[in-house]
Amino acid sequence: MSEKHKVTVTVNGKEHSLEVEPRQLLVHALRDELGLTGTHIGCDTSQCGACTVQMDGKAVKSCTTLTVQAQGRSVTTVEGLGDMSRLHAVQEGFWEKHGLQCGFCTPGVMMTAASLLEENPHPSEQEIREGLEGVICRCTGYQNIVRAIQYAADKSERSSEEVVTARTGSDK
Ligand code: FES
Ligand code: FES
Numbered sequence: 001m002s003e004k005h006k007v008t009v010t011v012n013g014k015e016h017s018l019e020v021e022p023r024q025l026l027v028h029a030l031r032d033e034l035g036l037t038g039t040h041i042g043c044d045t046s047q048c049g050a051c052t053v054q055m056d057g058k059a060v061k062s063c064t065t066l067t068v069q070a071q072g073r074s075v076t077t078v079e080g081l082g083d084m085s086r087l088h089a090v091q092e093g094f095w096e097k098h099g100l101q102c103g104f105c106t107p108g109v110m111m112t113a114a115s116l117l118e119e120n121p122h123p124s125e126q127e128i129r130e131g132l133e134g135v136i137c138r139c140t141g142y143q144n145i146v147r148a149i150q151y152a153a154d155k156s157e158r159s160s161e162e163v164v165t166a167r168t169g170s171d172k
Contacts, residue, residue, distance in 0.1 A: 009070040011036070012080025021074035027051045029070075030077055038078040038107045042136070048134030052108035055079045059115035061134075066104045078107035081114060089152035089159075090114050099148030105137040113149045121156055123149070 004019040011034060018033055030036045030053065039062060042050035046064040053062045055077040075129050082088035087095065090113045099109075109132065116123060118132035123131065128149050129142070137145065 005068050006053040007067055007071050009067075010074045012076060018067065022066070022068055025065045026060075026065040026067050026070055026075070028055070029067040030062060030075070036077045036079050040104055042104070042108075042172060047136065049108040049112060050105050050106070051132070052113055052135065054111055057115065058116060059112050059134075063073055076111070078110055083109060088114060089155045090117070090149065093148035093151035094145075097144050097147040097151050099145045101137070101139045102142075105135060109135050109137060109145055113145075113152065117149070117153055117156065120155055125150070137170065 002021050002023070003112035005022055007018045007020055007029075009016055009018065009029075011030070011046055016034060018029060020029060027039055027041055028129075030039050031041075040050040041063055044063050046061045049061065051061055051063040052059050054060070055065070055070060055073050057074075057076075079115070082091050088110070090110050094106065094110065100106055111134050112126075112132065120127060120131075126147060128146050132142065132145065132149075
């Protein structure tokens with residue numbers, strides 16, 4: 001058996017110390033060691049995107065990321081994106097625009113979309129479709145997923161306008 005490595009990683013804001021084999025994949029650490037089963041395994045070969053999480057804010061495929069590569073990093077899974085009392089804008093978009101179908105790909109799509117919007121808060125429809133190229137949904141034409149992400153982008157825009165209005169108001 002290969003020697004284990006100690007890895008300290010922050011997942012959804014909570015620090016964890018894990019003893020892992022050097023070959024262990026991050027998706028297995030998340031699912032099997034931490035019980036975060038919202039991150040799914042579809043292809044295991046970096047093609048479908050079902051396993052997408054954020055590492056230091058960037059979307060990564062956890063089926064082709066080693067747990068040891070997460071040493072000292074901050075990982076966010078779909079469980080850390082939002083919750084029922086405070087949905088992430090992308091989650092709200094899926095709710096409002098019926099982006100959810102069978103749901104298997106949805107966590108990976110949401111994590112990809114959240115990263116896309118962090119990099120480009122006002123994407124065009126074309127940019128959204130290009131941003132989704134690394135995730136495969138087997139049961140849809142993507143139209144409602146694209147609408148859900150447009151909703152999330154519009155919502156972020158509305159929120160920043162409200163902040164500006166509130167600031168302007170308080171300056172008076
Ligand atoms: S399971 Fe990772 S990309 Fe498909
Ligand atoms: S919602 Fe079914 S695979 Fe995407």
